[in-house]
Structures are given as structure tokens and as C-alpha cells.
Amino acid sequence: MASDEVKVIGAWASPFVMRPRIALNLKSVSYEFLQETFGSKSELLLKSNPVHKKIPVLIHADKPVCESNIIVEYVDETWSTSGPSMLPSNPYDRAIARFWAAYIDEKWFPSLKSILQAEGEEEKKAVLAQVEEGTALLEKAFIDCSKGKPFFNGEHVGYLDIAFGCFLGWLRVTELAAGHKVLDEAKTPSLSKWAEQFCNDPAVKPVMPDTATLAEFAKKIFAKPAA
Amino acid sequence: MANKEKDVKLLGFWASPFSRRVEMALKLKGVSYEYLEQDIVDKSALLLELNPVFKKVPVLVHNGKILAESHLILEYIDQTWKSNPILPQDPYEKAMARFWAKFVDEQVGPVCFKSVVKAEKGIEIAIEEAQELITFLEKELTGKDFFGGKTIGFLDLVAGSMIPFCLARSWEGMEIDMIPEEKFPELNRWIRNLNDIEVVSECIPHREKQIEHMMKVVERIKLA
DSSP states (O other): OOOOOEEEEEOTTOHHHHHHHHHHHHTTOOOEEEEOOTTOOOHHHHHHOTTTOOSOEEEETTEEEESHHHHHHHHHHHTTTSSOOSSOSSHHHHHHHHHHHHHIIIIIHHHHHHHHHOOSHHHHHHHHHHHHHHHHHHHHHHHHHHTTSSBTTBSSOOHHHHHHHTTHHHHHHHHHHHTOOSSOTTTOHHHHHHHHHHHHSTTTGGGOOOHHHHHHHHHHHHHSOOO | OOOOGGGEEEEEOTTOHHHHHHHHHHHHTTOOOEEEEOOSSSOOHHHHHHOTTTOOSOEEEETTEEEESHHHHHHHHHHHSOSSOOSOSSHHHHHHHHHHHHHIIIIIHHHHTHHHHHOTTOHHHHHHHHHHHHHHHHHHTTTOSBTTBSSOOHHHHHHHHHIIIIIHHHHHHTTOOOSOTTTOHHHHHHHHHHHTOHHHHTTSOOHHHHHHHHHHHHHHHHHO
């Protein structure tokens, strides 16, 4: 009989890996964290995610689940009686939460990443403008979704908080490198407040890397020659 | 209880697998809807108003609520109209269906179409890489009539709209035998099974028109 053990294969600096870890913390599910070495992939990772060979992978009772947002929903549905629901119960509100999570992964985060890779001031300015436009959309989405409560999911951290909040560390690193704030009290007052509350949440704090450590790591990986 | 046609509107494009799969889902659930064909090149003011973020079809409007992104729309339809469930109940099975659906749209689609058209490393390698991905799906179908088991489900709608009735038309147009029977017996059997499902066969684009359309897209990609 397969044990009910939960394992997460991941790396401390990956925002995608943070997602299932926060979800498991919210549900008070203990798990073994299997840290991958940067630059190489373990046998277990390759066996558990043969399609993408990427982290995070959740292994529950020996069955692997891949893709960070899919893992979060799996955790929410599997441990549904433990802790508050991570998605709204209303189908439309669920769809909206998923929509913004898709937007964040398909548009917002790629443009954030390209700031660090931008060559020259002109390119950097153009990409920064894109990110700010996106963040303004998310500020509005927050107001619509939260309905006056502290998180996108209402009273408690949920799916969309996790989908967006996992990038806050990298956002801060990028702001430092670019010398320009994207999320601040003036431009995005609601998101600024949300960011602080998110980072202080007990389910998030243990897995959110501090900005200085992340900045050092960023220097290392962006200094490597392109693959 | 009859659904008033005006309550559900779908903005779609006849050749888009993303839009066709939503039609299949609505038909499967017996939901009547008003279909609004869109020009995806010269986009209408309505489309841009309803989906300003992605500016794409499909967009579903239900009682004034606007939804975009086909996977989300399918899940919304499944949760709103309960007959003929699309997603499995079990959380693990659900996660698998979602995983493979994402794989179809994000990997299979681009690698088995655009990458084949561009064939940057030569056509043989492009086909090999495409077939490598399709093999994952072949394995998932082993011993099953459909990805959903005995009846069609979420992954059948996603993969069904994408592979046999969109990608395969482009392979036909390009004269590429991408999924020969001897290499992909399960997939070919699945396609024959799909053709027998009314809800699917009623919602697929006209074969020759789709081939013609895909070949125009091939030309655009080559010129880009």
C-alpha cells in the first residue's frame, strides 16, 4: 500500500516551487522538501516529470503531480476539509481567479523577467512600461476580487494570492536592479498593502526567500552565458 | 428547464480549435447559445471590449458575465451545467486531465505545427520532435476509448479540437504523415471514436476549408 507521504521536488529560489509549498502550509500538510541542485536534474525529477523535466513536482502517495498552479488546485481539492478553500465556490469567481493566474504566467511574469535581461536603457524602459501596465491591471483585479478583504481570495490567502505573491521576491530584486519601483503605495496602493500581508502570512513566511539572498543568486545565474 | 438562447453568447472563429471545443462542451450539455463569428485579423470592437487583456476568441458571455481562455470556459461550463460531466471527480484524475490539456495547447500545438512549418533543424528532426510529444498522448490512451474513459471528457475536447481537426489538417496540407497507424494505433482509434460522437462531428470545421485555412497560416509563418 502506497504511503500517504507528500514530497515536493523543488528549489528555494523558484517562485513556482513556492506555490505548492504555500498551499501545503495553508492546509497544514507536512511534506518532505527535496531540493534540486542548481544546474542539474535528479533521477527522481526526471522520472516524476518526464514530459517537462521541471520543478515543482508534488509526489503524493507515490503519484506525481506537475505544473505549479495545477498542483495548488490538487492540494486544495485533496485536503478540502483542512483549512479554508483556496478558490471561490462560485464558478464565475473561480474562472476569474484562474484567468488572472493565467495572465500572470503568460504575460506579466515573462515581461518582469525580461527587465533583468534587457540590453540598454531604451529596451529596459519599454519593458518596465509593459510591466507597470500589467501591474495596474492587477491592482484593479485585486480590488474586484478581494471585495474589501485583505486577499484576492477574501479573508484568507488563496490560489490567486499564491499565483501572484510567489513573484514578490523576484519583483523586489528586479526593482533594485532597475532602480525603479513597480509596486508602491503611490502607484498600486491596494497591492502594496496586500503584498505586505501576504509576505507576513504564516503559510508564506517560511518559504519566501529574503531579497538580499535572492539578489545574490540572481547575479550568479544571470552572469552565466546563455544556454 | 430550457436555457434562453440570449443568455449565452459565444464569440468564436470557425477555424479555431479553442473556440470549437467550447461549442462541443455547450452542445454536450444541451446549452443553447448565440454564436457570434469573429474576424480574428480585423478584430471587432465587441471582441476588444470583452477581452481587452488577450484580445482573443473564444469569449463566453453568460447572463452578462464575461469569460475568456478556453480551459477556464470549459471548467465554468462544467460547473454551471451539471449534465454529462466533463472533468473527473477525483482530484488526481482532474489534475492529470488539466496537465495533459495544458501540454496539448502549450507544447503539442506549437511543436507539431509552427516548428514543423519552420523546420529550423530540417524537416526530419522537426517531425521526430513532434512525434516524441505525441507519443506521450498515445501512452495516455492505452486501453481507453477516450482520454475520459468510456465517454469524452475535458482532455478529449481539448485534444480533439486541436489534433485531428486542426493540426492533422495542416499535416495533410503539407503532405506529412505525422501519425501513421502503425506508430500511433491508439491515437488513430481515438480519432475514429471521436468521429462517431455527434457532439464532436457537428462541431468540427469543414475539412477542405480547414486545410485551405491552415495552408494560409503556413504561408504567413514562412513569410514572418
